[in-house]
Amino acid sequence: MSDGPDLIYRYDGSFKGLMCCVFESFYQRETPLRVISHAETQESLFEIREVVTDNTKASRVMRAVVEKISGEAMNLVYSAYLSDLKDKELHILRFLRLGFKYGASVMRMLTDDTVRILNKAVTHLSNEAALLRGFVRFSDFGGGLVATIEPKNNVLPVIKHHFLSRYPDGCFIIYDKTHKLVLLAQQGRSRIIQVDDFVPPQAGNDELRYRTMWKRFYDTIAVEGRENPKCRMTHMPKRYWAHLTEMQTPPDTRPITDAPARLTSNNTPASGLR
Amino acid sequence: MVYIDVIEKLTILTAAAKYDVACTSSGAERRGQKGGIGNASAAGICHSFAADGRCITLLKVLMSNSCVFDCSYCVNRRSNDTKRATFEPRELADLTIQFYRRNYIEGLFLSSGVIRNPDYTCEQMIKILEILRYEYRFGGYIHAKAIPGADELLIRRMGLLADRMSVNIELPSQKSLQLLAPDKNKDNILKPMGLIRQSITESRTELVRYKSAPQFAPAGQSTQIIIGATPETDYQILNLAAALYKKYELKRVFYSAYMPVVEGKNLPSLTTKPPLLREHRLYQADWLLRFYKFDASELLDEKNPNFNPFVDPKCSWALAHLDSFPVDVNTAPYETLLRVPGIGVKSAQRIIKARRAGPLNFDGLKKLGVVMKRAQYFILCSGRGMEGLKISHDSILRGLLSDRSMQLMEGSSGEQLSLFDDTTVTRGDIIKCLTGQI
Numbered sequence: 164m165s166d167g168p169d170l171i172y173r174y175d176g177s178f179k180g181l182m183c184c185v186f187e188s189f190y191q192r193e194t195p196l197r198v199i200s201h202a203e204t205q206e207s208l209f210e211i212r213e214v215v216t217d218n219t220k221a222s223r224v225m226r227a228v229v230e231k232i233s234g235e236a237m238n239l240v241y242s243a244y245l246s247d248l249k250d251k252e253l254h255i256l257r258f259l260r261l262g263f264k265y266g267a268s269v270m271r272m273l274t275d276d277t278v279r280i281l282n283k284a285v286t287h288l289s290n291e292a293a294l295l296r297g298f299v300r301f302s303d304f305g306g307g308l309v310a311t312i313e314p315k316n317n318v319l320p321v322i323k324h325h326f327l328s329r330y331p332d333g334c335f336i337i338y339d340k341t342h343k344l345v346l347l348a349q350q351g352r353s354r355i356i357q358v359d360d361f362v363p364p365q366a367g368n369d370e371l372r373y374r375t376m377w378k379r380f381y382d383t384i385a386v387e388g389r390e391n392p393k394c395r396m397t398h399m400p401k402r403y404w405a406h407l408t409e410m411q412t413p414p415d416t417r418p419i420t421d422a423p424a425r426l427t428s429n430n431t432p433a434s435g436l437r
Numbered sequence: 438m439v440y441i442d443v444i445e446k447l448t449i450l451t452a453a454a455k456y457d458v459a460c461t462s463s464g465a466e467r468r469g470q471k472g473g474i475g476n477a478s479a480a481g482i483c484h485s486f487a488a489d490g491r492c493i494t495l496l497k498v499l500m501s502n503s504c505v506f507d508c509s510y511c512v513n514r515r516s517n518d519t520k521r522a523t524f525e526p527r528e529l530a531d532l533t534i535q536f537y538r539r540n541y542i543e544g545l546f547l548s549s550g551v552i553r554n555p556d557y558t559c560e561q562m563i564k565i566l567e568i569l570r571y572e573y574r575f576g577g578y579i580h581a582k583a584i585p586g587a588d589e590l591l592i593r594r595m596g597l598l599a600d601r602m603s604v605n606i607e608l609p610s611q612k613s614l615q616l617l618a619p620d621k622n623k624d625n626i627l628k629p630m631g632l633i634r635q636s637i638t639e640s641r642t643e644l645v646r647y648k649s650a651p652q653f654a655p656a657g658q659s660t661q662i663i664i665g666a667t668p669e670t671d672y673q674i675l676n677l678a679a680a681l682y683k684k685y686e687l688k689r690v691f692y693s694a695y696m697p698v699v700e701g702k703n704l705p706s707l708t709t710k711p712p713l714l715r716e717h718r719l720y721q722a723d724w725l726l727r728f729y730k731f732d733a734s735e736l737l738d739e740k741n742p743n744f745n746p747f748v749d750p751k752c753s754w755a756l757a758h759l760d761s762f763p764v765d766v767n768t769a770p771y772e773t774l775l776r777v778p779g780i781g782v783k784s785a786q787r788i789i790k791a792r793r794a795g796p797l798n799f800d801g802l803k804k805l806g807v808v809m810k811r812a813q814y815f816i817l818c819s820g821r822g823m824e825g826l827k828i829s830h831d832s833i834l835r836g837l838l839s840d841r842s843m844q845l846m847e848g849s850s851g852e853q854l855s856l857f858d859d860t861t862v863t864r865g866d867i868i869k870c871l872t873g874q875i
Contacts, residue, residue: 268793271790271791271793273790273791274804293482296478296482297483298485300540303538328476330474331474351471373536376532380447380536381485381487383448383452384451384455385455386489388696389696390488392488395489398483408539409541
């Protein structure tokens with residue numbers, strides 16, 4: 164097995180494309196310096212080899228992973244591909260080399276750096292997907308629901324099943340601004356497409372009212388005397404706030420009525436400043 | 438719907454519901470159905486976090502804050518001069534669906550003050566749930582509070598519509614109940630709890646026989662205990678919780694540090710700070726009961742009836758049982774690993790998995806997420822201890838204290854000291870107390 168320190172693989176960015184890079188690497192008995200996708204433009208002194216996506220080769224690799232390592236390993240590799248791990252392609256390649264050497268037990272080698280890096284990236288993906296199942300905020304446009312998210316990881320393929328089950332008859336769109344991907348769903352069917360840009364329509368009056376009510380609920384449900392900004396930040400990192408309805412402060416969400424008197428009197432300083 | 442009206446009601450009825458601390462949507466797993474809306478996921482989903490750092494998962498409101506009862510700790514008591522409001526069943530059902538569609542919430546947490554009488558209140562609540570389940574074919578999560586004193590049949594009907602039911606104990610002893618909630622007694626709290634437990638068990642047996650049998654509260658039942666309004670010790674409270682888990686098969690017991698929101702002759706004064714640290718320690722101990730296979734009697738007893746403010750209950754236990762350590766991470770069973778400070782459920786599982794691929798060393802443990810600062814004093818790797826480790830009471834103590842407790846010991850501002858009940862302890866006292874020399 165020779166290293167190819169002056170060689171870079173370039174693929175189309177798809178998972179099958181990545182599997183073909185794995186095929187190429189094993190077939191040529193070489194490890195490239197980097198694996199980059201078409202989306203990345205890199206001025207390079209090194210030789211770039213275009214790896215063409217070929218369904219047959221990709222299937223052969225995937226079948227080999229399941230048979231010679233395990234289905235669990237296949238899932239790990241696919242999830243790692245969706246993660247925002249830097250140079251994930253190379254890490255995946257290294258993991259598979261290890262996997263084909265040790266078989267199923269590679270999944271238990273949790274203290275090995277290659278395995279650990281992949282697991283860590285997948286945990287990051289799963290955690291972000293878990294957060295976004297809750298943090299996605301839809302707006303209603305004449306019965307269709309539209310949301311924008313800005314995740315670090317490519318979470319749409321992970322969270323789509325949840326939302327398809329949540330709205331079995333619904334029509335909804337989730338726009339991933341980071342990866343320029345749109346999940347389109349209608350009547351339980353869905354697909355993810357690449358877009359250049361996506362601008363949601365202007366919210367109507369009804370929509371604005373529900374936003375206001377939600378914001379009011381949010382502001383009212385917190386128990387004064389227990390404010391804990393650090394704890395909130397830990398659970399709901401600030402980078403998600405931009406797309407959270409309740410964290411916006413439009414002028415039309417100021418209190419219309421006072422909270423019940425007993426909650427504001429006695430307990431808080433007269434100035435109302437805290 | 439009349440918007441101003443609804444938003445005012447929402448404000449009043451949210452403010453009145455927020456002292457109920459239960460905030461989970463877990464325990465039910467259900468796929469969305471064609472022709473309906475909503476699913477449920479067993480782990481629960483947090484949709485937001487309020488300024489107090491707590492998870493928001495359900496639209497938590499009262500149906501009404503009018504109440505015929507006069508429990509002195511409660512903001513909705515009859516004699517309290519406050520704005521009252523009541524949701525129309527359809528109004529609240531529609532609001533729930535609209536919030537749900539926008540992914541603001543996982544579902545509804547419905548409770549209520551007692552209007553007219555418990556039966557009437559219960560019927561009105563059922564109306565809301567029926568609109569949701571039958572008209573909208575809502576498959577999201579519903580947590581409903583049983584109204585003590587309501588007819589058995591109504592409680593049963595409610596349980597068939599809800600995922601989780603709860604009856605709040607609120608005060609941890611009959612004596613305290615008499616003092617602060619003269620209209621309630623132990624029996625009319627425990628009776629619906631028993632009924633719910635029985636209905637859940639029956640429903641499970643029926644499900645074995647008929648797959649389509651309706652499920653009664655598939656996510657189980659929970660309760661809430663107020664901490665610090667009355668003089669019960671942690672020992673009494675934890676024993677009560679352990680008994681509830683065993684006898685009533687509760688899924689969760691929630692602990693709520695008492696917030697003085699109303700004045701009353703039998704209540705702590707309005708300037709009392711909520712005992713947040715005590716609440717925190719009770720939750721830690723609750724976790725030890727539910728996930729770490731501890732028994733309540735191992736954590737506290739009549740001689741030591743309260744938790745140590747400086748170290749968590751697990752470390753406290755470890756310090757009092759130094760003779761059970763060190764344990765070898767390469768051979769110790771899962772249950773033993775769970776008892777090591779610095780090893781949690783996840784890292785214990787990882788250790789079990791990883792050691793099948795080869796023996797673990799200290800460097801490897803760190804990679805598995807073990808908190809070495811704590812764990813190092815209690816473990817061996819293949820018979821060997823951590824190199825250069827000094828084991829003395831003082832060093833173990835330093836390892837186990839959180840940064841905040843450490844600051845406290847080293848003498849810090851009064852602000853932080855006020856978190857703790859008794860502030861006159863010295864460093865020497867703490868060491869003695871931690872090492873069981875008292």
